[in-house]
Amino acid sequence: MTGLRSAASLAASIQSGDTSAADALAASQAAIAARDDEVRAFLHLTDERAAEQAAAVDAAVTAGETVGPLAGVPIALKDNMCTRGAPTTCSSKILEGWHPPYDATVVERLEAAGAVVVGKTNLDEFAMGSSTENSAYGATRNPLDTTRVPGGSSGGSAAAVAAEYVPLSLGSDTGGSIRQPASLCGVVGVKPTYGAVSRYGLIAFASSLDQIGPFAHTVGDAAICFDVISGHDPLDATSIPEALTPTVPTLDDGVEGLRIGIVSELMGEGIDADVLRRTEEAAEALAAAGATVDTVSVPATIYGLAAYYLIAPAEASSNLARYDGVRYGQRVDGANVATMNTNTRSAGFGDEVKRRIMLGTYALSSGYYDAYYGKAQRVRTLISDEFAAAYENFDLLLSPTSPSTAFELGAKSDPMALYMCDVCTIPSNLAGHPSISVPFGTGDDGLPVGVQVLAPMLQEPLMFRAAQALETAAGGLA
Amino acid sequence: MSGEISRDEVAHVASLARLRLTDDELTTFTDQLCVVLETAAQLNALDLDDVEPMAQPYPLSNVLRPDVVVESLDRDEVLSQAPAAEDGRFRVPPALGEAP
Numbered sequence: 001m002t003g004l005r006s007a008a009s010l011a012a013s014i015q016s017g018d019t020s021a022a023d024a025l026a027a028s029q030a031a032i033a034a035r036d037d038e039v040r041a042f043l044h045l046t047d048e049r050a051a052e053q054a055a056a057v058d059a060a061v062t063a064g065e066t067v068g069p070l071a072g073v074p075i076a077l078k079d080n081m082c083t084r085g086a087p088t089t090c091s092s093k094i095l096e097g098w099h100p101p102y103d104a105t106v107v108e109r110l111e112a113a114g115a116v117v118v119g120k121t122n123l124d125e126f127a128m129g130s131s132t133e134n135s136a137y138g139a140t141r142n143p144l145d146t147t148r149v150p151g152g153s154s155g156g157s158a159a160a161v162a163a164e165y166v167p168l169s170l171g172s173d174t175g176g177s178i179r180q181p182a183s184l185c186g187v188v189g190v191k192p193t194y195g196a197v198s199r200y201g202l203i204a205f206a207s208s209l210d211q212i213g214p215f216a217h218t219v220g221d222a223a224i225c226f227d228v229i230s231g232h233d234p235l236d237a238t239s240i241p242e243a244l245t246p247t248v249p250t251l252d253d254g255v256e257g258l259r260i261g262i263v264s265e266l267m268g269e270g271i272d273a274d275v276l277r278r279t280e281e282a283a284e285a286l287a288a289a290g291a292t293v294d295t296v297s298v299p300a301t302i303y304g305l306a307a308y309y310l311i312a313p314a315e316a317s318s319n320l321a322r323y324d325g326v327r328y329g330q331r332v333d334g335a336n337v338a339t340m341n342t343n344t345r346s347a348g349f350g351d352e353v354k355r356r357i358m359l360g361t362y363a364l365s366s367g368y369y370d371a372y373y374g375k376a377q378r379v380r381t382l383i384s385d386e387f388a389a390a391y392e393n394f395d396l397l398l399s400p401t402s403p404s405t406a407f408e409l410g411a412k413s414d415p416m417a418l419y420m421c422d423v424c425t426i427p428s429n430l431a432g433h434p435s436i437s438v439p440f441g442t443g444d445d446g447l448p449v450g451v452q453v454l455a456p457m458l459q460e461p462l463m464f465r466a467a468q469a470l471e472t473a474a475g476g477l478a
Numbered sequence: 479m480s481g482e483i484s485r486d487e488v489a490h491v492a493s494l495a496r497l498r499l500t501d502d503e504l505t506t507f508t509d510q511l512c513v514v515l516e517t518a519a520q521l522n523a524l525d526l527d528d529v530e531p532m533a534q535p536y537p538l539s540n541v542l543r544p545d546v547v548v549e550s551l552d553r554d555e556v557l558s559q560a561p562a563a564e565d566g567r568f569r570v571p572p573a574l575g576e577a578p
Contacts, residue, residue, distance in 0.1 A: 101555040194535040208534040237541040238534065306520045317495060324496070326568050331561035335576035338496070346498040354497055359511055361495045362483060375521050377531035382524070384532060416513050432535020457536070 004028060007073045007167040007221040011114065014072035017061055021054035021072030021116060028074035028118050031165045040140050041150075041159040043079050044087045045119040050074070053116045060114075069224050071114030076160040076169035079120035080127055081212070082201035083107055090203050091125045091135035094348030095329040104201020105236065106170060106212055106229045113228040118166060121156025125350045126320065127177055127205045129153050130421035131412065134352050139409060142185060144447060148406035151181030151421075154215070158185040161215045168216050168225050172202055174209045175308050176401075176425025179437035182215055183401035183450025186439045188222045188467070189215050191425070193458050194432035195240040197226075198233030206315035207238075209308075209429040219438065219467040223247040226460065240458075247464040255289050255469045258462070261296030261394035263454070266424045271403045274443035279400045282440045282451040285473035286398070286466065296390045296397065300382040304426040307383075309419060310363045310376035311430070316353075317360030323348065355415065384431045391456045396466050399424050401437040401450035424452060434460050438470045441477040483511050 004010070004027060013019045029047070036042055057072045077083065080090045082100035089095045107117065124134040132155025133139040140155045142148040143163035150159040154171025158181035161169050171178040173191040182189025190213040197212045204210065214225035227246045233239045262283050267276060287293040325331035325344030332347045334340035349357070363372035390397060401424060412418045428435040434457075437450035451470060455463035483491075488508045492499050499507065553566060562569035571577050 098559055101551050101559065195538075234543055238536065238538065240536060241538070300524075303521060303524065306518050309514055310518055321495075325561055326570055327556075328559050329561070334571060336571050337573045340571050341496045342498050345496050349497070351503075354492075354499075355507060355510060357495045357497065358488060358491045358507060359514060361491045362487070362511070365491065365494070372518060374531055375524075375526060376518075377533060378526040378529040379521055379524065380532040381529050382526070384535070415510055416517065419514075419517075430535075 004031060004074065004164050004167050005217050007070060007216065008224060010167060011069060011071045011073050014057065015061060015067055021057040024072050025050055025054045025074055025116055025118065028166055031163070032118070035163060036165070038141065038146055039143050039159050039163050040138060041121050041156040041163060041165065042076070042119045043089060043091065043122050043137055043156070046083065046086045046117050049086060050116050050118050053111060057114050057116070068113030070110060070168070070228060073115050073168060074118045074166045075110060075115045076119055076121050076157055076166045077107065077117060078123050078154050078157045078171045080123060080172060080203040081106060081170065082203070083117065083120065087120065088203070090127070091123045091137055092348065092350065092353070093136045093330060094323045094344070098329045102201060105198035105233045107201065109229050115168070121160055121169065123156055124153035125353050126203070126316070127153040127172055127174055128316070128352050128356055130176070130180055130418050132156060132181070133409060134350065136350055141409070142406045144186060145406065147408055148447070149184065149409055151184035151402065151406065153177040155181045157215050158182055158187060158189065161185070161187045161217060168214060168221060170212055170214055172210055172212050173429065174206050174312060175429050176422040178213045178215065179425050179435060179450070179452060180402045180421055182437040183448065184406040186448030187215050187217055188219055188439065189213065189437045190222050190226055191428060191435050192226060192230060192460060193240070193434045195238050196230045196244060196434070196458070196460070198236040198239050200233055200235035204319040206312040207319060208315060209312060219464060219471045220251060222436070223251055223464045244458065245461050247461045250461050251464055251468050253465050255286055255291040255466050258291045258396060258466065259394045260286050260291045260293045260466065261390055261397045262293065263301065263397050263399045264295045264297050265299060265301045266399035270420065270423060271400055272443065275400045275402070275404060275449050278441050278443070278449040279398065279451050281477070282470055282473070283398055286469060289469045289473065296394055298386045298390050298427070300379065300386050301427045303379050304383060304430055305419065305423050307376040307379040307430060308422070308426045309359070310372050311380065313356040313360030314363045314373045315360070317357045317364065320353070320357055352415070380430045383427055387431050387433065387456070395462055397454040399452045399454065401425060401452040405443040405445055405447035405449060428454055433457055434463055436463055436467045438467045438474070440470060440474045483508065483515055
């Protein structure tokens with residue numbers, strides 16, 4: 001049968017009857033069984049549900065029906081997306097044993113398009129982290145070098161694609177949690193426009209920043225998946241009501257005449273020299289493909305990290321108040337409600353989650369709100385305004401995705417060192433803009449480097465075009 | 479904002495957030511939160527008086543659904559996932575006083 005690298009060709013061969021969804025599922029399960037004891041991308045497999053869905057797709061093909069664009073394609077979901085009747089833990093002890101009573105909207109849309117959900121992947125607890133080491137169920141390893149981290153927080157989903165267990169997976173991105181692991185694992189990762197993809201059934205971390213997006217080996221597969229999962233959902237009050245422009249039809253339109261700006265503030269201090277060199281080569285490749293390339297200054301982006309580490313913990317402290325031992329997950333009993341709440345939360349949350357809850361509670365507390373949360377929200381406007389000014393002269397922007405290639409497990413034990421991983425990716429979340437990480441050659445250590453294409457609100461079609469041009473150019477790199 | 483937080487303040491914040499910390503944890507978290515708040519203090523360099531705060535990137539207001547009855551989550555399925563339930567409700571320890 002067709003391999004597990006390309007969703008588009010696998011779906012085509014299932015639709016044509018050359019192979020079956022059942023065979024594709026079996027191949028995916030065999031690949032996981034062969035290697036996941038070492039990589040540990042998956043927390044749970046959803047074998048029963050997958051078998052039912054694969055059988056339904058095969059029955060539809062046999063009956064001569066046209067199945068969806070992801071017909072029979074095995075797919076992995078980050079374990080912070082609700083799957084009815086199957087575990088959803090957020091890699092936290094506090095949700096151990098919980099089986100959601102409903103499916104996330106993205107799960108319904110994927111299955112309606114024919115995709116087969118094979119399992120749930122590891123993450124940093126509640127998506128807080130950049131290495132997937134911070135999981136209550138152990139670290140995930142980078143399939144390209146198992147002494148290294150896969151990045152995070154969606155490290156399990158990035159690793160599942162990189163290890164060729166599945167051609168597609170979904171992650172969530174609050175400050176870089178799709179793009180940074182994509183960069184470290186050598187795959188494509190997309191953070192869509194805020195509101196483009198429904199968050200219904202995505203367990204909330206920072207609600208004004210969170211967005212679901214795909215991982216894939218190719219820009220084309222990521223575009224197909226984005227077109228499937230995006231679009232208005234009445235169950236998410238922040239879902240954009242206007243119809244979105246599909247990205248697949250214009251994917252190969254090239255970059256001729258596009259104006260692309262390299263963000264100068266994201267090309268300096270703190271970024272490794274080999275990563276900078278690849279980003280410059282990516283800019284040259286876009287110029288060679290017909291784009292006009294120049295540098296552009298977006299000065300407030302250097303304050304993005306500081307603003308993010310107030311806004312995200314503040315929203316998290318509020319969102320995570322719901323884990324009180326009453327409605328779902330674990331409870332550690334106590335003589336009264338307050339003691340039970342405290343016992344449950346103290347035992348159920350890991351250290352990074354506690355750190356962010358406390359930081360957020362402090363930033364929102366009386367007397368500090370204006371100094372911290374209020375100020376960070378104003379910086380958000382500043383970054384957004386400066387991006388808008390940059391987009392008066394440019395169609396798209398370019399930067400590195402991650403300051404470095406994949407680092408060794410345990411290398412960044414200090415929280416602030418880990419937070420710095422997100423310096424290039426955070427500005428897009430603060431502004432709500434889409435961006436994509438595309439593999440572009442390797443660093444001095446032979447590990448993948450990702451380059452980030454940033455686009456204005458809802459300009460995914462343009463963003464995917466430039467990403468496609470980069471992917472073509474990357475094929476010819478030394 | 480000074481970019482610092484005291485041990486007592488961390489203990490207070492932890493109690494507001496319903497978290498119990500050991501003495502060692504209190505020391506470690508205080509040190510770590512100080513480092514993060516020092517980074518946050520970079521924002522003091524900016525003049526933001528004339529800048530409006532931004533709560534979310536794509537403002538929508540009054541997002542309402544039609545007032546019609548639709549199917550909701552199955553009550554028994556929801557309650558089956560709770561740590562304790564009884565008579566169609568979530569069961570909790572006493573809110574006032576203590577359990578015998």
